[in-house]
Amino acid sequence: MTDMNRKDVLAKHKDYVLGAVANYYKEPVVLESGKGLRLTDIDGNTYLDFFGGILTVSIGQCDERVNGPLKAQIDRLGHVSTLYPTLPIVELAERMARITPGKLQKSMFTASGTEADETAVALAQVYTGSTELIALRHGYSGRSLLAQSLTAHSPWRSVPTQVAGIKHAPAPYCYRCPLKLTYPTCGVACATDLEELIRTTTTGKIAGLIAEPIQGVGGFIVPPPEYFQMATDIIRKYGGVFICDEVQTGFGRTGGKMFGIEHWGVEPDIMTMAKGVANGMPLGVTIATPEIADAFQALTLSTFGGNPMSAAAANATIEVIENEKLADNSEAMGALLRAGLEELQAKHPKHMGDVRGKGLMQAVEFVDNEPAGDRTHSPTTTALVFEAAKERGLLVGKGGLNGNVLRISPALTVTASEIEEALAILGEACAQLPT
Ligand SMILES: Cc1ncc(COP(=O)(O)O)c(C=O)c1O
Known part of the structure; x- marks a missing residue:
């Protein structure tokens, strides 16, 4: 082992790691070991982990x-x-075909969510013979040039010249409706708008739509229940396929179902997964219907894709999730977490503008002076609660285009007492908010 302390690690990180690789916290936590939901840093401080290495x-x-x-x-x-x-x-590929919805059957394995999305887009383009894509504003697809171009968050785009042929539709973000309407009287206009988007900004024949069932990096944005049915009907009418990005929402995360899209009653043509599939071992999965998969005839390989270690970890992880009925635990513990967050919101209505999510994917969007009704983003109060929670031994995530959303996503094995403990710490952290 090493005799380096936290300061030494941070100094080496600064000197030798790309500065753009963002670390959480004013004083980054140098994690050294962990067991279950408990993490220990290099100085021996312990933390309750309610972010799971980004839902992984x-x-x-x-x-x-x-x-x-x-x-x-x-x-x-x-x-x-x-x-x-x-x-x-082959064990993993067969398992994927069994647990994913509808006719999804043939998988390609890579090493990350970015590659899974890249693979999905290539399959859609080859199958449809079209290259134009629809993605959603506030969506996140990864860090390659194509994935950055699909991603609709300017802070995550480093390269000025983006890939052409991608149009970004308004997100189904009811708390901040991009069309300034209110659900349900809106008629889910963000979905119906897709038709005009396709007819006015593309050739009228598209490769497909890529979308997350709940937008993750965007701040756990949950669409209205009809959104995906309406959106995919339109996409298919114009020749496109639906690429469902389950990188964050997969494997029981959203509670009660194995995959997020199952809440919305839609069968994807292609689905992508990563993060939670192998409990932290690197793995990207792209699964498609046989027709789409078989249309792709070019040579392709991934050196590290589906390596035996990641595949073994994925087989074991999925087996535990299924055997222990962890999607059900996610639903039950998610409900407990949600109720606690809503209680907290009732105490801090000025700051906690929106509490949302599904299962163990819960978020709080912080605003300034909410009763005024203007919903002004408040990255400052978000950061205050984020830092105060860490000082008290709770790690959560942040997100949203404006950095004003706390993302709370513990492991699916979380217990009721761990939820209570986290809520108590969040309560203390929120007590620091200005009145
Ligand atoms: C929905 C979604 N898709 C794709 C990606 C990219 O995955 P990776 O970071 O493994 O490349 C992410 C990462 O956060 C994601 O949240």
């Missing part, structure tokens, strides 16, 4: 049910590339 550690840190099979796999076979079929890969 699905069943908690260092769980032997995943680490056991993973260690066994490393000792048996570590790497071969996608040029060789392996047992863990």
Whole structure:
């Protein structure tokens, strides 16, 4: 082990890691070990983890049910590339076909969500013979040039020249309706607007729509229940396919269902996954219907894609999620968390503008002086609560275009007492808010 302390680590990070790689907190936490939802930093401080490495550690840190099979796999076979079929890969591919909705059947494995989305777009373009894409404002797709271009958050776009042929539709963001309407009298105009978007800004024949069932980086934006049915009807009318990005919402995260889109009663043509699939081992998955998958005939490979270690970790993670009925736990614990956040909102109506989410994907959008009704974004109060929670030993996430949303997403194994503990800390943190 090392004798470096936190200051040494931060100094080396500053000197040798790209400065744009953002760290959370004014004084970044240098995490060293963890078990379940408990993390320990290099100075021995402990934290309750309610962000899970960005909704990724699905069943908690260092769980032997995943680490056991993973260690066994490393000792048996570590790497071969996608040029060789392996047992863990075919097991995982079959499992994916079983647990994903509708006719989704054939998977391509990569090493990240970005690559999963890139692969999905290529499949859609080859299948439809069209290149034009619709994405949603406030959506996030990753860090490659194409993924940045699909992403509708200027702070996450570093390259001035973006990929052409992508149109961004208004997000189904009811708290800040981009069309200044109110649900349900709006008639879900953000969905019907897709038709005009396609007819006025594309050739009228599109490759597809890529969208998250609940927008993650955007700040856990939950669409109206009819949105996806209406949107996909329009997309398919103009020749497009629906690429459902389940990178954040997959694997029980949204409660009661394995995948977020299942809440909205729509079957995707292509689905992408990453994050929570393998409890932290790098893995991207793109699954498509046989017709779409078989249309793609060019050679393709991913050196690290679906490596035996990530595949073994994914098989084990999904087995635990299914066997332990963790999607149901996510629903029950999510309801407890939500009720606690709403109680807190009732105490701080000026600052906690919107509490939203599904399952263990819950968010609070902070605003200034809410009773005035102008819903002014408040990144300052968000940061205050974020830092105060960390000082008291609770780690949560941040998000939203304006950095004014707290994202709260513990492992699916979270218990009622851990939820109570987190809510108590959030209560203390919110007590710091100006009156
Ligand atoms: C919805 C969504 N899609 C894609 C990505 C990209 O995944 P990765 O960071 O693994 O490349 C992310 C990452 O946050 C995401 O939230």
